[in-house]
Amino acid sequence: AQVPNIRLNSGVEIPQFGFGVFQIDPDDVGPALGTAFEAGYRHVDTAQMYRNETEVGKAIAASGLRRDEVFVTTKLDNDRHGHDEAVAALGESLDRLGLDHVDLFLVHWPRPSEDRYVETWKGFEKLAADGRARAIGVSNFQVPHLERLAAETGTVPAVNQIELHPHLPQEELRAYHREHGIATEAWGPIGQGGDLLTDERLVGLAEKYGKTPAQIVLRWHIELGNIVFPKSVTPSRIRENIDVFDIELAPADMATIGELDTGERMGPNPDEFG
Ligand code: NAD
Numbered sequence: 001a002q003v004p005n006i007r008l009n010s011g012v013e014i015p016q017f018g019f020g021v022f023q024i025d026p027d028d029v030g031p032a033l034g035t036a037f038e039a040g041y042r043h044v045d046t047a048q049m050y051r052n053e054t055e056v057g058k059a060i061a062a063s064g065l066r067r068d069e070v071f072v073t074t075k076l077d078n079d080r081h082g083h084d085e086a087v088a089a090l091g092e093s094l095d096r097l098g099l100d101h102v103d104l105f106l107v108h109w110p111r112p113s114e115d116r117y118v119e120t121w122k123g124f125e126k127l128a129a130d131g132r133a134r135a136i137g138v139s140n141f142q143v144p145h146l147e148r149l150a151a152e153t154g155t156v157p158a159v160n161q162i163e164l165h166p167h168l169p170q171e172e173l174r175a176y177h178r179e180h181g182i183a184t185e186a187w188g189p190i191g192q193g194g195d196l197l198t199d200e201r202l203v204g205l206a207e208k209y210g211k212t213p214a215q216i217v218l219r220w221h222i223e224l225g226n227i228v229f230p231k232s233v234t235p236s237r238i239r240e241n242i243d244v245f246d247i248e249l250a251p252a253d254m255a256t257i258g259e260l261d262t263g264e265r266m267g268p269n270p271d272e273f274g
Pocket of ligand 1: 019020021022023045046108139140161162186187188189190191192193194197212214215229230231232237240241267
């Protein structure tokens with residue numbers, strides 16, 4: 001796999017393609033990540049909420065890869081907002097992962113009803129200054145949340161990780177990100193394996209390019225510049241998903257995928273969740 005790096009606004013390089021471990025049973029994390037590392041994945045996306053950081057750390061240790069060859073992201077649990085809480089919570093993650101730093105630490109959800117994400121972000125700035133997080137970012141932030149960070153703190157998030165797939169292409173947030181130097185990470189990139197992948201337009205494109213619908217959607221993300229980390233525990237799919245660097249979608253085919261927008265979320269509304 002020829003996975004390109006994307007340079008974040010802090011200068012840190014992130015592989016554009018990685019492996020997500022949401023809803024992977026702790027017992028299945030080792031085998032799945034073992035297959036992923038063999039297939040060329042060098043970027044793992046976990047979270048405190050996923051309750052599998054310990055197994056992620058073990059799988060990295062077992063891989064024989066050097067620490068600087070694997071990009072590791074984790075995310076702050078929703079009940080750990082606040083400056084000191086965020087700092088303490090990353091320390092606990094590092095203990096579970098068996099690492100002295102993560103490459104990227106994200107505020108998992110803004111939780112606007114609690115209204116503490118600005119204070120939390122100041123804790124993240126401290127973690128970045130300490131080097132315990134090489135880069136810091138956010139997840140599920142809407143434009144007004146990003147604008148508050150810009151107005152009240154000194155650090156622009158390196159990334160915003162948002163639900164993004166052809167049914168929900170997130171044009172407004174992507175434009176804001178482009179304008180402000182924030183990289184876009186797409187969660188649920190293949191629509192969590194649901195209806196999206198049986199859409200006849202995607203099935204047609206899959207036939208045209210000799211790929212699967214999942215590969216067509218993942219290639220669409222790559223060409224848009226999104227960072228993706230699809231999840232699978234099935235070895236053949238783990239290998240299939242990263243095998244998207246030998247095709248290029250024609251502009252007309254990119255436009256066809258752009259027509260799949262329904263505006264429908266799979267996940268919760270970030271303005272209300274948490
Ligand atoms: P996804 O879009 O990656 O879909 C994964 C599902 O698709 C699998 O469970 C499987 O059922 C199916 N699948 C996988 N490969 C396939 C293939 N080749 N063909 C057909 N079906 C296939 O959804 P996701 O896991 O929710 O998202 C990816 C990652 O994003 C997560 O693992 C996690 O790391 C992250 N995430 C973050 C948030 C957040 O709030 N920040 C929320 C959800 C997910």
